[in-house]
Amino acid sequence: KYPGYPYFFSGTKVMAANNSLNIVRTLASSAATKPVKPPVQVFGLDGRYATALYSAASKLKQLDVVEKDLENVQKTLKADATLKEYLHSPVIKRHLKVEALKQMATKIKLTPPSVNLLSLLAENGRINRVDGVISAFSTIMAGHRGDLRCEVTTAKELDEELKKELQTVLKAFAKKGENIILELKVDPSIIGGMIVSIGDKYVDMSVASKIKKYTEIIQASV
Known part of the structure; x- marks a missing residue:
């Protein structure tokens, strides 16, 4: 179905074509030369890739298309558990992951900036960061x-009354003319409380983070 699948299950080694890794990095090169500054700053490794993609797609006037591309990538990986397992496997060579991604890209008709992003992530051993x-x-x-954009993570699903209260509180952070886009996530591992991401701001008010903090304080004092 995708290049490399047989090798994933049989362990057979193959030689890639000499040019299999000679990807034209329009993503990296166009973003590096006179980059387009994003309207919102995002941090960390995920943020750097996203910012580079925004710059490249902006110059090509393909922002909306690339956004749709990434939605399709998420849907495809969610629907194809075998492909996702293959891409996340530490035993699969990076060039094989690149080839699998290129075939997936052809199948769902991704634009060059999106293809280059996925290829760079695979080449750098960071395809597991695609969701981030x-x-x-x-x-x-x-x-x-x-x-x-506001992302709120809680240990269990919020009821409708709490959702309305949350919407009211978050509106105070919005500037005039800004619309609140609220995304709710459930993660039992945070135990309680919530983790809130508002634009480029991040606040961890989870019970798990407090436990970790107190543990570190106790360990430091021993």
């Missing part, structure tokens, strides 16, 4: 449209 990069890009695009 897509999330960071979504934050930038929300700012581009004049929206304020």
Whole structure:
């Protein structure tokens, strides 16, 4: 189905074509030369990839298309568990992951900036960060449209009353003319409390983070 699948299951080694890694990095090169500054700053490694993609797509006037590309990538990886497992496997050579991604890109008709992003992630051994990069890009695009993207993670699903209260509180952070785009996530591992990401701001108010903090204090005093 995708290049490398047989090798994933049989362990057979193959030689890649000499030019298999000679990818034309329009993503990196166009973003590096006179980069387009994003409307919202995103941090960390995921943020750097997302910012480079925004710059490249902006110059090509393909921001909306690339955003749609990334939505399709997420849908495809969610629907194809075998491909996702293959791409995340530490035993698969990076060049094989690149080839698998290129075939997936052809199948779902991705544009060059999106293809180059995925190829760079695979080559650098960071394809497991694709969801984080897509999330960071979504934050930038929300700012581009004049929206304020808010992501709230709780240990269990909020009821409707709490959702309304949360919406009211978050509106105070929005500038005039900004629309609140609220995304709710559930992660039982945080135990309680919540983790809130508002644009480029991040606040961890989870019970898990407090436990970790107190543990570090106790260990430091022993």
